[in-house]
Amino acid sequence: MPLNRRTFLRATAVASGTTAFSGALWQDALAGPAQPGPGPYGPLQAADANGLQLPAGFTGRVVARSMQRVEGTRHTWHPAPDGGACFPDGDGWIYVSNSEVPVVGGVSAVRFDATGKVTSAYRILNGTTLNCAGGATPWGTWLSCEEHDFGLVYETDPRGEKAARPRPAMGRFKHEAAACDPDRRVVYLTEDQSDGCFYRFRPKTWGTLDEGLLEVLVGTGLGPVRWEPVPNPQLWVTPTRSQVSGAMHFKGGEGCYYARGVCYFTTKGDNRVWAYDAGAERLDLAYDDDLVTEGEAPLHGVDNLTGTSSGDLYVAEDGDNMEINMITPDGVVVPFLRVTGHDESEITGPAFSPDGRRLYFSSQRGKSGFVAGTDGHTFEVAGPFRR
Template identity: 85%
Template sequence: MPLNRRTFLRAAAVAGGATAFSGALWQEAFAGPAQPGPGPYGPLLAADANGLRLPEGFTGRVVARSLQRVEGTRHTWHPAPDGGACFADGDGWIYVSNSEVPLVGGASAVRFDAGGRVTSAYRVLSGTTLNCAGGATPWGAWLSCEEHDWGLVYETDPRGVKAARPRPAMGRFKHEAAACDPDRKAVYLTEDQPDGCFYRFTPKTWGDLADGTLDVMVGTGTGPVGWQRVPNPQLWVTPTRAQVSGAMRFDGGEGCYYAGGVCYFTTKGDNRVWAYDAEEGRLDIAYDDDLVTGGEAPLHGVDNLTGAASGDLYVAEDGDDMEINVITPDGVVAPFLQVLGHDESEITGPAFSPDGRRLYFSSQRGESGFVGGTDGFTFEVAGPFRR
């Protein structure tokens, strides 16, 4: 019988053994990618009034609805809420969310006081198109990424004071997400193409993204990888992903998150969570549903992701059964929450408040599933998160 993909990948994972996941979040290394098991928070309970299935001790609420005013403000929340991040703001915080619609996409923000009450909402970026995901910077900016062939990264001010600025030196391509590496003073970028690449932007001056070098990951698969400069990242006839021979291909790059020397990113085409150990220059697989060996794979449609100080990763699903799954540092993957009644939607923008006690995320198309995202929901879940 020919060796199919699932069997081959399982064999490769066993062969890789304990060499995988040498980064800081995976110091408790395990033999192969994450496997199903009991989650750290226990089973999901029955759905609450908002359709959220949560573990014991957690509560949820709706923070905003697309095309409706955010409660207590005069700001109308945007359609198709997508990538998001939280930022400290005095004794409160701000949640920023992209809008994945053409021409008027941009991004908006909600400000919370120390008790979690909404105090204001406002626009931070306008006049851009298909703003999908992005990432937060160490200097407190939100990088909003356009998802089209000539897409740009925009550096925005979560407080809405400074004007947003395009950063063409970071390349023109179908941007998805960004993650900052303050240790190596670089920004990692994913590309949402079936033959997309994984990029690294190194600014000339850390904290100033106006100028720098765009590199693409090169290699032959998991294990040691390298980087090579993209010759023409801004104005091109040949797309950035085709300019470097030997550039690695990733099937639909999605979320991107950096912590402790490791950049984690997802690819939807093969349902993988990757782990790039920047300290070792090594690429491994943190999760792949084809590599699940015991029980049913709980995580499908991998998309946006974020992490907690505990080392847990939280991975949102695009479709499937509308869950956010947690992947623990000891290699267990399990559902953390589920949104019922939003069957034609996707979960986007997971992000923790600065104190780690609240998780924000959206259902991009809501209960109606309308592709224009006019029925989007943005949620908050509070509870005893591991920190």
């Protein structure tokens, strides 16, 4: 009987133990990619009135629906909600959300007071296309990424007080997500191509993204890697992903999240969560469904991801059974929530409120599954999250 890829990789993982993580979030992990196990919150309960299956002690609500006014405001929520992030705002906070539709994509925001009540909603970016994911900056702006071959990164103001600005020095390619590393003063970037690359942008001045150097990850696989400059990041005939010999190629880059020396990013083509140890300049795997050695892999269709100060990662699924899975610092992967009745949709934009008590995310196409995303649902889950 021939040995398939999953069987081979499982056997390799058992034999070698794979490579242990050296980043701070994984300092207690014994060996290699996360494995299924019991989660910190217990099993999922029956679906609530909004179709959310949550652990005991957690509650959910819908805060916005595509093509409908956000309750208590005159603002109509955008179609196909995608990447998102939260920002502190006085005693409350703001959740921003991209719109992954052509021509009229852009970004909207919804503001909450200290009690979690919606107080306003508004646009912060217009006239862009296919705004997919992005990332928050340490100086309080939202980087919204266009997902097409000549896509740009736009820097936006969550409060809508300052005009959004394109940042072409960060390259023109099929941008997906961004994550800022304040320790090395760089921004990591993923590329949603079947042979996409993993990049970092080194601003000339930290806190200003109008000038700098775009670099691409170079290496031969897991283990030591390095960075090399992209010769022509803005105006090119040869795409950025093909300009540097030896650049590593990934099967559809998706979410990107940095915390305490490690940048995590996902690739949908092989269902992996990667862990780049920035200090050691080393690449490892936080999760790979082919390396689940016992039982069934719970996490499929990896997409956007975020994390908490406790070290837990939250990874959203594009399709499959519409879950957000946790990956804990001790290497356990387990479903945290499931959205029922949204079978033709995907989960997007997971982000925690600044106090870590509420998780926001969207079902991009909602119950209808309509590709234009006119039935998108944006949810809030509140409860005793580990912080």
